[in-house]
Amino acid sequence: MTTLNVLIADRSPTYRLGVQIALQNAGLDCTCCEVEAWNEVQATLARVQSTDLLVLDACLPELGHFRQLERLLASHVELPVLILTDLVSTNFVRKAYLSGASGVILKSSSLETLSEALSSVLKGSFLHPEKDKRYWVNTPGREYLVDRLTLLSEKEKCVLNHLKYGLSNKQIGLQLCLTESTIKSHLSSIYRKLDVYNRTRLAMSIQQIV
Structure with missing residues (x-):
């Protein structure tokens, strides 16, 4: 452990x-x-x-x-x-x-x-x-988020999909055969594209679109 x-x-x-x-x-x-x-x-x-x-x-x-x-x-x-x-x-x-x-x-x-x-x-x-x-309020609206999802790459969408299950960066990396630093890089890009600036806001946003 x-x-x-x-x-x-x-x-x-x-x-x-x-x-x-x-x-x-x-x-x-x-x-x-x-x-x-x-x-x-x-x-x-x-x-x-x-x-x-x-x-x-x-x-x-x-x-x-x-x-x-x-x-x-x-x-x-x-x-x-x-x-x-x-x-x-x-x-x-x-x-x-x-x-x-x-x-x-x-x-x-x-x-x-x-x-x-x-x-x-x-x-x-x-x-x-x-x-x-x-x-859990004051997140971007659902229609706005769905539209912003089109900006994500396929790999970023995979990372986002795993994140909604509460997996850590290390766990997501193991699932996708990627390093933890690569997962962090993808998340930084996701934050920017979905117009959120921390993991909690991202989780709040995911709840609206899944």
């Missing part, structure tokens, strides 16, 4: 430990890096060659209501992010998704629920409560 690199950004040492325990309970082999400020998140991502998951405290100083997260994911489009929060509202969840987060979970959730959430996001899924499906 490949060791995963997880960056845990939270103000509380106790909660950072809780995330590590949840990862262990999920049976995930992870190397965890802990930080407690937003500037440390940026510095760590610049230093660590490959980060498989960012677990992010929504109240982290300098996060700025997801503005900083959106900027970060513009240059780390493949990075899944699980948002930890004490309180949740319609507007909060909507902003988190539109900023590129892969999921939102309450800090008051059970250890089992947190383990399931971490495992789900690491596998490429997008985590949101059933009642929160209405938050």
Whole structure:
């Protein structure tokens, strides 16, 4: 099993430990890096060659209501992010998704629920409560997306088809006999052609056209 690199950004040492325990309970082999400020998140991502998951405290100083997260994911489009929060509202969840987060979970959730959430996001899924499906909004319209699909090459369409099943870049590469870097290159082209700028927006778009 490949060791995963997880960056845990939270103000509380106790909660950072809780995330590590949840990862262990999920049976995930992870190397965890802990930080407690937003500037440390940026510095760590610049230093660590490959980060498989960012677990992010929504109240982290300098996060700025997801503005900083959106900027970060513009240059780390493949990075899944699980948002930890004490309180949740319609507007909060909507902003988190539109900023590129892969999921939102309450800090008051059970250890089992947190383990399931971490495992789900690491596998490429997008985590949101059933009642929160209405938050997946503000994506380009269906007719617009169908029209933009004509711009994709046959290989890009194959990548997109595999992506809708929640496969990681590595898994898609194995399915198509392509390297992971080639898959990333195809995804960058897909983002541009479909007029989306992160993996979450792309997943939201796929839901409208499949």
